[in-house]
Amino acid sequence: MHLFIDPLYPDEGPCVTFKLIHQLPTQSVRDVLLRHLEMTMLMHPSFNFPTFKRRVEALFDPILFSPGSPPTESEKPHVGGAAALAKRPSLAFFAATVGGLALGARVASSSISHSSPTPQSERGETSPPGEASALPYSADALFLLSTQALAVAEFNQNYDLDHISAVLLNGLFLLHDGKQRVAHTIYPTIGKLVNIAKMMGLHIDPDEFPGKYTLYDAECRRRSWWDVYYYDLFMSDCMGQEPLIDDNTCTTRLPADVDEDAFHPGSETLPPPRQESNFAYFRQKCRCAMTLAQYFGVSPTLMLSYLAWHS
Numbered sequence: 001m002h003l004f005i006d007p008l009y010p011d012e013g014p015c016v017t018f019k020l021i022h023q024l025p026t027q028s029v030r031d032v033l034l035r036h037l038e039m040t041m042l043m044h045p046s047f048n049f050p051t052f053k054r055r056v057e058a059l060f061d062p063i064l065f066s067p068g069s070p071p072t073e074s075e076k077p078h079v080g081g082a083a084a085l086a087k088r089p090s091l092a093f094f095a096a097t098v099g100g101l102a103l104g105a106r107v108a109s110s111s112i113s114h115s116s117p118t119p120q121s122e123r124g125e126t127s128p129p130g131e132a133s134a135l136p137y138s139a140d141a142l143f144l145l146s147t148q149a150l151a152v153a154e155f156n157q158n159y160d161l162d163h164i165s166a167v168l169l170n171g172l173f174l175l176h177d178g179k180q181r182v183a184h185t186i187y188p189t190i191g192k193l194v195n196i197a198k199m200m201g202l203h204i205d206p207d208e209f210p211g212k213y214t215l216y217d218a219e220c221r222r223r224s225w226w227d228v229y230y231y232d233l234f235m236s237d238c239m240g241q242e243p244l245i246d247d248n249t250c251t252t253r254l255p256a257d258v259d260e261d262a263f264h265p266g267s268e269t270l271p272p273p274r275q276e277s278n279f280a281y282f283r284q285k286c287r288c289a290m291t292l293a294q295y296f297g298v299s300p301t302l303m304l305s306y307l308a309w310h311s
Helices: 027-043 049-058 081-085 091-113 139-154 161-175 186-199 215-238 278-296 300-310
Strands: none
Touching: 027 049, 027 091, 049 091, 091 139, 091 161, 139 161, 161 186, 161 215, 186 215
């Protein structure tokens, strides 16, 4: 627990600390892991990746954190601890960051293990900068740190979209374990996530609350809800259970297909989509899977597999 308590503000409760940041990979390794994460998230666009990446890099701003040594009387901050800590990212976002790095590390390790067994040195090839150093970094260790941070956040902070993203990234990490069976923790976790999403009102379209959300926030809420909906539908089918979400109880529209690089928190209009958009494929795949499954009475997972095979 000492990792989550800042010695400068011991009475302010758990927060993102310098010691926590020190647990993360160096920038060269982070760049490799984020690159693998970005490729993985192309088909799971539950958040705007360019904005996510900028927020990850902001975690390492030295201005936000102290090395942890208690200040002398003359060095004590003139502002209260709560005001100082309010400028730091939340524990939920830290959990999402580490969960994303864990997923990137797992995908990186998997891509290396499935490549040619001939050593690169024998083939006269070299790894991209940072690629080799990414392999020794434990994906499992990052995953455990993410789940620990998420647990601490849950009991000390309100649920938010970062919490949703952290849980989804951890779920993707478990789904990428290379095993034939689904990890036993995923299904109950998705069930809990459905209830958290409903508590946050994600099942109600943001347009029903005029003026409450910015354009960017509204789209982020739609993305989060539909990712939760997606996993509820298909994980329930994998487990032979009925989905927890009733279509008649949610009004949230599908998120817009936009150019991710041009979309940001300050956007006042929706940028047009790219000519080649993975997000458009995701939207159509979900629509088609649900429509055909309802029409033919076919398992959603079977229909999705058919669509993926013939796409």
